[in-house]
Amino acid sequence: MKAFLAIFFALSSFHALAQSNVNPAKSASKRYFGLHFDFHAVVEDSLIGRNLSEKSLDSLLTAVKPDFIQIDCKGHPGVSSYPSKVATATVAPHIVKDPLAFYRAVTRKHGVDLYLHYSGVYDDAVLARHPNWAVQKADGTIDKSKTSVYGPYADSLLIPQLNELANYGADGVWVDGECWATVLDYSPTALAKFRAETGIKTVPRSEKDADYREFMDFARRSFTQYIGHYTDVVHRHRPTFRIASNWAYSSMMPEPIKTNVDFLSGDLTPSNSVNSAALEGRVMAAQGQLYRKPWDLMSWSFWYEFNPVQRQGDQKTAVHLMQEAAEIISLGGGFQAYYQQRRDASIGLRELPVMTKLAEFVRARQPFCEGSTPIPQIAVLYTNSTVNAFNKGLFGNGQTQRISGVLTALLDAQLPVEVLSEQHLQGRLNQYPVIVVSQQDSLNPAFRQELLDYTRQGGHLLLIGVQTTSSFATELGVATTDALAKGPKWVLHKGASVVLTGPFQPVRVGGKNTKALDQFLKSETGDLVKGVIATETSFGKGQITAVYADLSRDYEKHQSTKLRDFISSLTRSLLPKPLVEVTGSHLVHVVLNRQHNRLAVNLINTGGRHADPQVFTYDEVPPLANLTVRLRTATKPKRIVQQPENKVLSIRYEGGIASVTVPELGVHSVLVVE
Template sequence: MKALPVLLIFLSTFQVLAQSSVSPSSSQRYFGLHFDFHAVASDSLIGRNLSERTLDSLLTAVKPDFIQVDCKGHPGVSSYPSKVATATVAPHIVNDPLAFYRSVTRKHGVGLYLHYSGVYDEAALVKHPNWAAQKADGTINALKTSVHGPYVDSLLIPQLNELADNGADGVWVDGECWATVLDYSPTALAKFRTETGIQAVPQTDKEATYGAFKDFARRSFIQYMGHYIDAVHRHRPTFRIASNWAYSSMMPQPIQTNVDFLSGDLTPSNSVNSAALEGRIMAAQGQLYRKPWDLMSWSFWYEFNPVQRQGDQKSAVHLMQEAAEIISLGGGFQAYYQQRRDASLSLRDLSTMAVLSRFVRARQPFCAGSAPVPQIAILYANATVSAFNQSLFGNGQTQRISGVLTALLDAQLPVDVLAEQHLRGRMSQYPVIVVSQQDSLDPAFRRELLDYARQGGHLLLIGAQTTRSLATELGLEAINQQASNPKWVILNGASVILTGPFQSVRIVGAATKPIGQFLNSEPGDPAPGIIATETTFGQGKLTAVYADLSRDYTKHQSAKLRDFIASLTRPLLPKPVVEVSGSHLVHVVLNRQGSQLAVNLINTGGRHADPQVFTYDEVPPLTNLTVRLRTDKKPARIIQQPENKSLPIRYANGIATVIVPELAVHSVLVVE
């Protein structure tokens, strides 16, 4: 996330295995609340208004597994009386917030986690400018520390050890991967030359070795992170550490450090769709590496770009939709509420917090610890992210898949989002793999994708450059340059406008046939050109669309574009495990929880994707949804949870059909 000067937020929660009891305890990390205020040197009332009665009321009403409070934010000022010699402590601490929050949370059996800013530390660099990352021109970065410098051993590790010694259960380290920058300090450059053998350090992205320099910087951050995590674990093995956004969409690579859990915070606006995307990436990492994970919702609307704008506090139903997208994927959930500048908490939003808690708790037995049933996979390749990200770590490349994912979810299709490490050796589990604008693929992984298709798998290839790079396999010839002017296309009798870019192609292979047509205008006649093709490839199939589609759907969420994308996908999945009809406002998540099949249905109504709408307080229920399940035998029961409603089953030809009379926000159909 980009930093907010005073008002910033970030949190943590943990996934836990399903339990018969959902009463909170300090060892359970499923639902929590985050508070922070990023202390600055001018804060003069820290600790003055801490109220045990207020905190008792909050913990009693909400019953979180944990709370997370301010400790040290991006300004680098500690909001507790740190004894570490190199720390910058707020000069006017009336009472110790850390001691207060630990005492009261322990009484309630609630965990205490702390928000601590790592790489991003302004105060440390005022005192120790030699700790800073350096720019290419030799000047220092006044906000970001060097991952090669003394900061980690002189301040970060000692303070984390101090927090552990003072009884905190863990820390959520903010300002980490997303804050790390290219470092031209002498120490960094010496290591780069030694490690790579490259002596001339590149200054710009025009130089051939610039990619190698960025890769070195990424590896350096991972080594830095692994170093401090291992050091703190040696000091206090039970102290739990997460680095904000590590191994997420910003950093979708294999997990190589001993992080205790994964966590990140959603975009404050359009958070329902953000949760659907980020949750799937986190879930895949958590499943493969057996790491608990969570995502956090901002409790208020906020927009960083093009300018910072804050809107209203979100309603309970708005936050419930965001929570549903996350917990349906097996993750934990938490919400961020602003902490006062004296480190105390407000009860103004207590009723919303309590409603949100009851919503999550009611679904915990049916969601926690679940695993996805493979159906459709969208590739989110770390090779593409690394190749095209301007920053070292960031989620700018999610736009290549986010619109396609949302379109497929809006078409009621169950979808996972997987990186290379999740798909290698297990592609055959997925009937369909979607490759949307993944324009830089590792050659070995590319060969495995094509072998998957030869052996009977189905690839849906989307994007001008992606399809151009596979022209030989697709049985066609790329012609001319890419075009970007909007064009009308027609498929199955329905027209839709696409904005491109487009790749012009000519079919040269006998196994390739065109799908759909261009139009010279919406009411006009067909125009020359090929928009999509289908190619028999070994025992499988390559379906290709010669246009970028993702950004179109992200911007407009056109029903026609949704249907266009879905009509190309559904034929590749002729025997889906689950089919849902009756509304396009339903997102479907298909899980196994233990031995049982669990179908999550999420009502995504409401203007959550509209940048002009801060929040809304009503999501109309959906009625009479038809759910069809392919099962080996007739299920004994299908129960709608947490409503505990047994649904009548019709069973014929291996398909169990039920009608869901009403879907409020989120229900789970548990198949027994």
């Protein structure tokens, strides 16, 4: 395994960057597998606590054996479902029995951690009582749901209640309704602070006004300061109380972590969650690795359609949830599943068989996944600068569409990929043989130069997208010839036609180090026509391959096998000596990890109609047979074991390549190389 040692040593400096951020007491808290329950109490709830049954909860905790559970204490309506003593709290008027005291007593008996679901910025009830705590909109009206991060809310309700939860003996809190619920605030306090901090006197009221971006950046900084304030104050009260702000520092907010949150977490989209987990998990994994923060992601246990006319959904099966869990734990993260809590605060046992199977699946793989870190191969760039430049709101994952389709295509081509922002790559770009820049259309100039320096020194860039390629036109040796063209258009790639919907940027090749790749077709069955879809440019010791069209949405919508092959072919040409290759099926996602100083190759069966909006759930993922896995190693490994099946695989070794055949892949296996 000498070939991997250099990579491991290179990674060690990265792992050590933030060792000082680790609090051993907090890191010891268990958050590998858990269950989340909430019901967002309202004032009409009149049976809270009536049907709490220790026997029932004993049954659940004994069968599932979670590390933790999360239960409701205050949802978006702002009504506390426990008898809060905080003067500013709105408490459900008919609490028969204190749910928090009950759940703390029973979970403690089982050695299970207790976390609380608490809605932060999003609070209807407190604003009904204190409208002056609300966000003020640009037109002067009051937002009836969103509290101001500049007002008394944090010190008058949020912090006192979090301290109260800590006094119950709870292990931590999962603060919901935070970054994704935060909006621009035109309250007098906010505007006074903006003017004082920036020197800008005329406050922009719309995106057409001057300094609107500065106002948004100010609001983002203010939200981060808000998180930092309440986490620090609560930690002073109870240092071991662990706090996460839902979706903070995720794809919605991929900025460097500068607050003392204890862990990172978020809940996936209820539909197409396998691909959602693959993307969101990679963003979280990069943040967790750099800043030494534990992280987990939550699957909704039911498919759900956010349709205001007719909301529909269905409980997911165990195998459906297993696929989602596999995408997350393969990246080294923890996993939790969300089941709805009853209006009386009790937890039903109807889904206990599914919970139990899911728990068994995750636990069987924990020894081979927990503590994993990725081995650099392909990095897909997801920049803070682009997210902030194009997000319509302060925070949100709308800009993931720039990379989501390309990422899925690469994963469907069995390529090991990470999703990294500027802070993850700065100073270590040369660890990655290939960096993919897909529609990152607002690069920081200094980081853009770092990308070029990386290429000049021997790195490989794959640029995808109209605006991205235009911003590198000089280095690519091309000139634009016409205005943007619309699709669809057909491309001849390796003898097959590939349909693309665009948009497209017509270019002319002028540089002596640049050559055109592939050609346009008049129609799917037509003749070749003039035009350049992609180029290959020698740049210093490295190479830049560019595609002059937006591709991500295409694959996200259609998942065309030809488009997958087009994207993967351009990428593979930049990675001539991959550390791992998997053949035999395109239904496999591959994650290449270092785990406990050993190589671990995760294989995830992504069969099943998880991306089909017409399918709520499914109960069968056909196993894949006879997959070939090839590993580039300096010496023949002693053993390669398929886990958790504990099956020793026969190794063929020739020319520095160790090959094994995986006879059957169910949902998720890990090949542990010894």
